[in-house]
Amino acid sequence: MQTSLIWIVLATLLLACGEPSDGDDIDAGVDGRVDAPPGCTRPELDAPWLRTLLTDSVGQLATTPRYLPTERNAARTYLSGQLAAMGWTAQTHTYANGANLSASIPATMGSGKTIVVGAHFDTVSGSPGANDNASGVAVVLAIARYLKDTPCRTSPVTIVFFDQEELGLFGSRAYAQTLTPSNVLAVHTIDQVAWDADGDRRFELELPTPALEAEWQAAAAVVGVPVITTTTTGTDHQAFRDRGFAAMGLTEEYVGGDTSPFRHTPNDTRASIDSYVDYLVLAAKLTSQVILEEVSP
Numbered sequence: 001m002q003t004s005l006i007w008i009v010l011a012t013l014l015l016a017c018g019e020p021s022d023g024d025d026i027d028a029g030v031d032g033r034v035d036a037p038p039g040c041t042r043p044e045l046d047a048p049w050l051r052t053l054l055t056d057s058v059g060q061l062a063t064t065p066r067y068l069p070t071e072r073n074a075a076r077t078y079l080s081g082q083l084a085a086m087g088w089t090a091q092t093h094t095y096a097n098g099a100n101l102s103a104s105i106p107a108t109m110g111s112g113k114t115i116v117v118g119a120h121f122d123t124v125s126g127s128p129g130a131n132d133n134a135s136g137v138a139v140v141l142a143i144a145r146y147l148k149d150t151p152c153r154t155s156p157v158t159i160v161f162f163d164q165e166e167l168g169l170f171g172s173r174a175y176a177q178t179l180t181p182s183n184v185l186a187v188h189t190i191d192q193v194a195w196d197a198d199g200d201r202r203f204e205l206e207l208p209t210p211a212l213e214a215e216w217q218a219a220a221a222v223v224g225v226p227v228i229t230t231t232t233t234g235t236d237h238q239a240f241r242d243r244g245f246a247a248m249g250l251t252e253e254y255v256g257g258d259t260s261p262f263r264h265t266p267n268d269t270r271a272s273i274d275s276y277v278d279y280l281v282l283a284a285k286l287t288s289q290v291i292l293e294e295v296s297p
């Protein structure tokens, strides 16, 4: 009884001390940093368009497999249109037997190194690839959309949709050759982020550098999701790591075993991930928190 009374008194005192003063002291943000310059607002992670963007793009992409040249071409056309609608210009990066699609979002201030965020858009033959990997593509589209609402960006961001990951990282290997590690701050790739049957909201961070691991853990704390680090290779981030880039991957619990049983089958459909849209939304918020933190002044 007495203890709780002391706590009430203490809490009251703390609240009183926390009242804003009307002095002209520096206005610090909630995390203790000095606020960004005027006009440098950051978009809310809880964006009103987020869920619709994710479900629409997964639904559109997963109407067919994206294996044949015509199917992959149709996917590129769709993604190009989505980027154009956000005000970004997509470019096709053609290599031997395929083509990646990228968009360069310039910095508006400062001269930070380039941040790369990508996901593969191809599938194996016969699979509509809703989880693998329309889900990752949708998250990357969401980042492009958040950046449209981020007026102050200290680093350029390159959005990339990789071709032919399923055949052996062909697209990401070709794209990595167009960049120089010393000009790139980080490479983040997203692959399979729409399965959470056990409902624990956990994501796996694949082979992050210590600095990237710290960034993602901080973002996970903001978004309120658990993350665990694994040593999974075999997807696009490996193509960049092999060439000396600071790279990492985000995925569902692939090592943990809570991963889609429909991978690489005709059953990897939009309907099969219907129950996990909340998880896909969290993947988008988590990734966006990392990228917005990296670009913000």
Ligand SMILES: [Zn+2]
Pocket: 120, 132, 133, 165, 191, 192, 235
């Ligand atoms: Zn994949």
